[in-house]
């Protein structure tokens with residue numbers, strides 16, 4: 001990868017990380033971001049880093065086996081990102097957040113584990129689609145990688161129970177847009193709980209999927 005591309009991606013991770021953090025979409029040192037590089041490796045946010053204050057020069061650079069080549073020690077969930085990339089060759093970036101409404105939904109007893117949120121809006125269907133729940137594991141638990149493996153081929157986003165979303169996109173911008181739609185839909189779901197809202201019909205969902213195919 002050229003130095004120019006490397007610098008551009010590092011700057012983009014820091015800029016979008018700050019934007020997510022500043023809007024309260026993840027708190028403290030929670031969340032992590034990765035981007036696939038064209039040499040077969042990744043740039044990943046360092047473990048215990050605040051997404052709002054990333055230093056582009058200290059972002060971790062990993063080779064295709066997940067070895068850290070330079071930068072600070074990578075996120076303890078690098079294996080989770082790698083498991084998702086392995087199933088999704090079309091994905092260029094992954095964002096994991098502890099976004100409040102999405103985390104709240106991940107704690108509810110009533111949700112369908114095969115699809116945690118209803119198709120409330122067109123943009124949710126266009127950017128996220130079906131959202132399976134991954135059973136609870138400790139942050140950084142290697143079992144999360146195996147749990148995600150069976151799902152990531154068919155789903156660009158998964159919700160970790162009592163934890164938060166992990167969302168892949170063609171580009172980092174696309175992954176961020178999808179996490180924002182997921183969080184907004186989780187918020188709408190909570191606002192509408194008990195109000196028996198109309199959701200989009202299967203025909204409306206199918207029409208959106210035909211017109212706006214997801215990666």
Ligand SMILES: O=C(CO)COP(=O)(O)O
Pocket residue numbers: 029030031032045046047048049074075076077096139140
């Ligand atoms: O969200 C997180 C764990 O689930 C953050 O962990 P890292 O700081 O290791 O990336």
Ligand SMILES: [Zn+2]
Pocket residue numbers: 030031096097098139163164
């Ligand atoms: Zn987390």
